[in-house]
Amino acid sequence: MKLSLFNISNFRVDGGAMFGVIPKALWSRQVQSDELNTIELSLTSLVIETEERVILVDAGWGDKQDEKFFRHTYLHGGSGLAGGLAECGYRPEDITDVIITHLHADHCGGCFVNAKGGGTVPLFPNAAWHISRAQWEWANESNLREEDAFLPENIRPFGESGRLHLVEEPCELFPGVSVRICYGHTPGMLIPVINCNGKTMVYTGDLIPTVAHIPLLWNMAYDLLPLVTIAEKQEILHEALQNDWLLVFQHDPAYECCTLSETPKGIRAGLKGRLADFT
Numbered sequence: 001m002k003l004s005l006f007n008i009s010n011f012r013v014d015g016g017a018m019f020g021v022i023p024k025a026l027w028s029r030q031v032q033s034d035e036l037n038t039i040e041l042s043l044t045s046l047v048i049e050t051e052e053r054v055i056l057v058d059a060g061w062g063d064k065q066d067e068k069f070f071r072h073t074y075l076h077g078g079s080g081l082a083g084g085l086a087e088c089g090y091r092p093e094d095i096t097d098v099i100i101t102h103l104h105a106d107h108c109g110g111c112f113v114n115a116k117g118g119g120t121v122p123l124f125p126n127a128a129w130h131i132s133r134a135q136w137e138w139a140n141e142s143n144l145r146e147e148d149a150f151l152p153e154n155i156r157p158f159g160e161s162g163r164l165h166l167v168e169e170p171c172e173l174f175p176g177v178s179v180r181i182c183y184g185h186t187p188g189m190l191i192p193v194i195n196c197n198g199k200t201m202v203y204t205g206d207l208i209p210t211v212a213h214i215p216l217l218w219n220m221a222y223d224l225l226p227l228v229t230i231a232e233k234q235e236i237l238h239e240a241l242q243n244d245w246l247l248v249f250q251h252d253p254a255y256e257c258c259t260l261s262e263t264p265k266g267i268r269a270g271l272k273g274r275l276a277d278f279t
């Protein structure tokens with residue numbers, strides 16, 4: 001098995017929204033904000049190449065929305081989705097499967113692109129889409145709170161593709177690639193756990209978006225069910241610590257991954273760095 005990480009693009013969001021009830025006096029010691037109070041995030045996608053498959057995890061914002069929509073995301077840097085894949089040695093047609101952690105716009109938008117004659121076409125013509133049934137049904141009902149994140153133009157094409165696989169429960173999707181299902185951020189978020197050549201790593205998605213989100217109470221204001229997020233983090237952090245797993249971050253612009261260590265204050269990051277430093 002071979003793992004590759006690439007950054008589609010950096011973007012910026014409000015620092016307060018990223019740390020919920022944690023006072024700025026505390027989070028600003030860990031993360032720098034600008035005059036608008038925004039902080040830097042990455043959009044790091046993962047490619048898992050097994051003997052038989054090339055699996056992409058998440059696909060970034062895409063480009064189907066207009067300038068006005070992207071005005072508040074401050075996209076910059078990174079290699080783009082197709083560009084980042086190319087740097088890792090893959091063409092869009094090589095991708096056999098895409099695991100979508102959840103259907104918020106910054107995770108699934110890149111899967112379908114505008115077609116010349118109108119409508120959309122899949123960027124990955126040979127890929128099957130894997131989304132949890134809980135998230136699929138939730139996102140299709142829509143709700144006021146997540147209205148800006150669940151965009152019909154991003155979600156509808158999956159249903160029309162004929163290649164949508166709904167994940168019913170936590171399972172081993174492919175040899176060495178399992179998924180957990182979390183409910184605190186949004187119902188049915190898939191968390192991939194990968195066993196690569198004897199080393200286990202967990203792609204923490206929006207459960208632990210950056211290294212600064214490892215403390216149990218340092219959670220995003222976007223989470224629908226904060227108490228559930230805390231319980232889910234607690235469980236995964238304990239398991240990761242006990243079994244020497246690596247955490248892989250989707251939104252940390254400085255660190256791709258880290259080990260964990262026990263401290264008097266709770267579980268914290270151990271060694272931080274790039275995936276290549278640990279594998």
Ligand SMILES: [Zn+2]
Binds near residue numbers: 102104185206
């Ligand atoms: Zn999200």
